Structure formats: C-alpha cells, structure tokens
Amino acid sequence: MLVVKSAAGKPVLPFVWSVDGEALEQTARELAKDITGHGIPWLAPGVAIASKKHPADAALSVPFVGVMSATMPTPGGSAWYPVDVLPALAPRQKAMAEGALETLRLHMDVAPVAFRLLPPVFTLSELQQAYELLLGRLLHKASFRRALQAAYLAEPTDEWRSEGRGRPAQLFKFSPRKRRGGHRSVRFDLIGH
Amino acid sequence: MLVVKSAAGKPVLPFVWSVDGEALEQTARELAKDITGHGIPWLAPGVAIASKKHPADAALSVPFVGVMSATMPTPGGSAWYPVDVLPALAPRQKAMAEGALETLRLHMDVAPVAFRLLPPVFTLSELQQAYELLLGRLLHKASFRRALQAAYLAEPTDEWRSEGRGRPAQLFKFSPRKRRGGHRSVRFDLIGH
DNA sequence: TGACATTAGTTGCTGCGTGTTACTTATTCC
DNA sequence: GGAATAAGTAACACGCAGCAACTAATGTCA
Secondary structure (H helix, E strand, C coil), X not given: CEEEECCCCCEECCCXXXXXXXXXXXXXXXXXHHHHCCCCCEEEECCCECCCCCCCCCCXXXXXXXXXXXXXXXXXXXXXXXXXXXXXXXHHHHHHHHHHHHHHHHCCCCCCHHHHHCCCEEEHHHHHHHHHHHHCCCXXXXXXXXXXXXXXXXXXEEEEECCCCCCCEEEEEECCCCXXXXXXXXXXXXXXX | CEEEECCCCCEECCCCCCCCCCCHHHHHHHXXXXXXXXXXXXXXXXXXECCCCXXXXXXXXXXXXXXXXXXXXXXXXXXXXXXXXXXXXXXXXHHHHHHHHHHHHHCCCCCCHHHHHCCCEEEHXXXXXXXXXXXXXXXXXXXXXXXXXXXXXXXXXXXXXCCCCCCCEEEEEECCCCCCCCCCCCCXXXXXX
C-alpha cells in the first residue's frame, strides 16, 4: 500500500480535498498520477465513511482502491508497505485501508487484477503469490496452474529465470486473448489450499 | 424497488440530507425505518456519486441498498416497483438505482439475502425466483435444490400450499443452523440454467 | 564429488457437484 | 376421465478441485 507523509510528517494515505461537483473517479485517477507519475491500470470505488475521527474534521471521506506495479520507483516521502504491516494511520484512514482490501477482494474475479501488480514478465509462482496476497488466502499450486491454463490468461515465453536456489522458473507474460464463444474465466474463488 | 413521491409529485428514491459527521449506515437505517415503519434486515453500502445532475445541486450522494419483504404494506405516496420496470428518475438517482443492483449482486454469495425478500414461510420455487431476481439470471431447478439442501439453509415444514393449478408445493422456512466445521455455502454463482 | 535441500513443474486418481434428461406425483381445468 | 400444469426426484456423464506422488533443475554443504 502506498503511504505518503503529511506536512507534519505523519504517515497518511494519498488524498485530495473534494472539488464541488467533480467526478470522483476522475479525481482519484489524477491524484494517483500526480503522486506516482503513472496512470493507474486498475481502480475501484470504495465505501464512503463519515464516522471515526478525521484529523481536519472532514465530514465525509470517499475512498478509491487502485492497483499498480510496486516495482515502479516511489517519489520522495512516499513508500510501499505490505498490506499486513501498515504504519500507524489516523482512525478513519485505518478503517479505509482495511475497507480497501475488502473492496479489492470483492472485485477479484471480475478483473485480472493480479497481473497489474507484476512486471510485464513474471513467473507463475509470482503470479500465484500476487493472487494469494489479494485474496488473503493460500491457493493450491496444481489447481492454480490448471485453471490459469484453461483460461488462456498467461502465455509462456522462452526465457527462464534462476532465483537463487531451486529449479529456474519459466517466465510468462499476460495475454488476455479473447476466445470466441466466451473464454472461460478463472474461478479463483473455488481454488483453495 | 421502493419509490416515494417528492413534494413536487415526482418519483424519487428515499433520501435524507446529510447530517454532519453522522454515521452513514445508521442514517440509512433510520431513513428506512421512518418510511416503511420496519427495520431493514439487510443493508449494504453503495458507491458514492458526484457526477450527473442532482435536482437540488447536492455535491455528493451516498447510496445504500437495503432488502426487505415487499409483502409489507407501503405507506402513502410510496410504491414497490419491479427492478426492471422503474419509473422515470432524475439522472443521478437513475445511476444510483442501477448501481444498487450491481452492489447487491456483488454481495450475493456473502449473505443469504434472498431469504429476506420472502415471508417467514415460502416454497422452494419462490426462493429460487427470489435468487433469480437478485442474480439477474435463471437457475437450474434440480441443481438449485441440491445445493440448497447441501448448505442446510432451508428446513421443510409440514404444510403444503396449493397455488392454483399444478401440484401443491411444500413450505419451507429459513434455518441457518451453523454446522460445526464450517457449513458449506451455496455456490449460486456456479449454478446456471 | 556426491548427497541433500529447495523450488518448479507435471501427472494420475478420487470425489464432489453441476447439467441434462427423464421420470413420478399431485392438483386444476375442460 | 383426460389434458395441462407445476412440484419434486432419480440416474448418469462430465468437469474440475484436491491430493499425493512424481520428475526436473539448481544451489548448498560436508
């Protein structure tokens, strides 16, 4: 999760004050681009919150959840955190951070979000770990690969990468080729450990 | 969908103007109770919207989706509409009404929402129709009943109801008895026609 | 150098559950 | 009494998740 520093040096989630009548999603996209320097490949609206204390007494906060590759450089003052080890946030921001993950997991099987977390070329183990991170639970290796292959979502390349110890892994790339007759989606919600 | 009449006589979704800092969900519950006279058995937050024209130029609208039995009497000026035959609403309200159904369908397999649409005692055909309404697609009869039985969600009673022509249907009641070891949820998203 | 640990990747089997088809049962309408 | 209608059930095949066991390729360490 991308966390920036406030003027007082406290860790806060990226935000902007609302501009009356402006489209919310467009505002969120611009905020992301301003901070990271890149467009967001995937974005989903969160659940508005008015309870819990806000540092500047804002009446209402409208969160958005975006996903992008954390391999991109982080501008000054900001840093990527693992979602299970977040820094101390204000109460309302903490609630939004937790809600964001919930929102993300609700939308999981709708879009191939996990690919957005990875560089253009990746190993299947990395892809599986991305899914496990987003889903919040472990997946079965064989089932994961079978389902993935059946959905024609990833395409093998000729390259192999040696990751230190163990057998080198084949590199794959995202290839969402549409199959006529409606390509079968991957039911990751069915695959368990 | 419950639609009320504005002061000008136009059909509008039930709403209240925000009270600064008040908990949003609690506000929604109170609104529902004020209008229908009953508490809402099920409620979910929707996606806030600031775009589209609002009749009184409100900057932001925060929708909630509730579910209750439409067999209850409707107070003066309000009426239940089928979700596929809605009256003419203001642009933003129309967007919210469509978004509400989407939100509802996203949460479908999380909670047994369909039971909340029905009276305490119902036939399996009625329950299946409720699910089909909420999911927006047809379900297979045999598969539906098998999955339902496997989840131990409904319990048969001794009563039977004759609905005009055809064989009388056995009446069931909602019985969410927790089975130790995690009762299997119904995968309605897998059941098709 | 050779045994071991580690990670990637595959394969065959089993069982569960959906989809299909066809059937039985019970009621109303004509 | 027969046709129409709707509820409810049973048998079967197929797809696919879960499991376990396997092969393959690399690094580590004695």
